[in-house]
Amino acid sequence: MADSFETKTVHIGQEPLRQVKSKASPIYQTSVFAFSSLEDVERYYEGEGEFLYTRNGNPNQHELADAVAALEEAEAGVSAASGMGAIMAGLLAVLGPGDHILVSHEIYGGTYSLLFNELSKLGITAECIDLNRLDSLDQHIRSNTKMFFMETITNPLLTVADMPYWIMQAKNYGLTVMVDNTFATPYLVQPAHYGADLIAHSATKYIGGHSDVTAGVLVGKQELIERARQVVVNYGASLSPFEAWLTARGLKTLALRMEKQCDNAKQIAQFLKSHPAVKKTYYPDAASTPFFARQKQGAMVSFTLADESRIYDFFRSFRWIKLAPSLAGVETSLSHPVTTSHRALSPEQREASGITKGMVRLSVGIEAAADIQEELERALFV
Ligand SMILES: Cc1ncc(COP(=O)(O)O)c(C=O)c1O
Incomplete structure (x- = not known):
């Protein structure tokens, strides 16, 4: 190792690390790899x-x-x-x-x-x-x-x-x-x-x-x-x-998360299906998934409000479920396809596909299903 401060600052600690047996995978945060010859x-x-x-x-x-x-x-x-x-x-x-x-x-x-x-x-x-x-x-x-x-x-x-x-x-x-x-x-x-x-x-x-x-x-x-x-x-x-x-x-936790999120989603879909403020609930029918490896239909639930003029109030009334135009996190989140993912569709295309202003897409998380239901119940209250 050269003696000057400047050179040492750049090269110190640059010897390859000892072959430590880290339990978790190391992060190879490098843009390039070094070669011996x-x-x-x-x-x-x-x-x-x-x-x-x-x-x-x-x-x-x-x-x-x-x-x-x-x-x-x-x-x-x-x-x-x-x-x-x-x-x-x-x-x-x-x-x-x-x-x-x-x-x-x-x-x-x-x-x-x-x-x-x-x-x-x-x-x-x-x-x-x-x-x-x-x-x-x-x-x-x-x-x-x-x-x-x-x-x-x-x-x-x-x-x-x-x-x-x-x-x-x-x-x-x-x-x-x-x-x-x-x-x-x-x-x-x-x-x-x-x-x-x-x-x-x-x-x-x-x-x-x-x-x-x-x-x-x-x-x-x-x-x-x-x-x-x-x-x-x-x-x-x-x-x-x-x-x-x-x-x-x-x-690593995919199986645990999916198990819980799918079970929660099934319960929430049932709750929404019988709710008077909900016009239609979209959730895969078990009859359409015979080729799935498990008796589960996913963790996403979409639905349309019976009164679509309430859509802004609906999104405003959540305490802890966030309006976030993505999905699949451990936290339950909501999105509004018409203003986000399907914004580019013309009104005619939206009408034809059923993606209307009153549609809500719910990504169900790992929280207690009863708490998710309670949040929805308050927002849907008519
Ligand atoms: C079904 C599906 N495929 C692909 C993508 C694109 O993925 P990314 O945003 O990671 O590029 C998305 C994003 O929402 C998606 O929902």
Whole structure:
């Protein structure tokens, strides 16, 4: 070690840490990795070393992606800076100029915008189809159709289409199938079991579970994931080590959280269904989820107020349930799709889809169900 104060300030403590056996995973908060020799650098490029530069790969990113891949029972995984980063990587791993993709008409607004505002500029065309009405893909398949995309539980109507049936149809036409499993999580259903090639998550939601990260994970077939990894690296959509670490930490309690949140949601949905101030409650019907691994229907509940002119007062009257336009945290939260996630829809589109001014989307947390119900009861009081 050089003697001068300036040099010591920069280099002190920079010797590799002793191989301590920390119980929790360390955070590799580094943008780049050091090599002992030029030969080691060459070995990395020959595929023998794993880490060079965090945008290309980092142990914390890998820990998260491998954990989600294992839970989804998929071959491999890659993490991304957000759910949208993961979806983009999955789409661009397969699609190129001139290709066509069939997507469920009930998809997250961000995915819609990615397809119709961004990927359209690359010459990729997307077509929305109604999985609740159609009985076959026949009419929609073109010679350039390459992919099929759907969500397990949709937002905010919480519709569950017959995923095994649609995957089978898409596979019959040789399409690559991608499923956004954000709302259901692998705790409820593993789309890979039904033949999905790629499964995307906004890990910002249940995978992280604490509303303190923005992250995405894409898992699926090894060769598609390797291609998607290149997209993440080349488009600069890599997840930061700290966010990856936080998300992997949150993931450890996924089963506990989902169990409690789903049970709470079921109770709240029953309460809302019989409430006179509620016009309609949206909560997946057990009959629509026979392919779920558990007798649970998720932890999101949407509903419409009987008197939609009360919507501003309704949102004002909560004491501890927050109005927050995201979902899936341990705290119950509320959102108003018309002013947030579905703001871009025209009034006609909203009317046609049933996403009206009086609609409320409730993300049910882990609190005591009776307390959540009491808060809602007061706000709904007529
Ligand atoms: C179903 C679904 N997919 C993808 C996304 C995008 O995820 P992120 O916000 O982490 O980019 C969201 C965000 O709300 C979502 O609800």
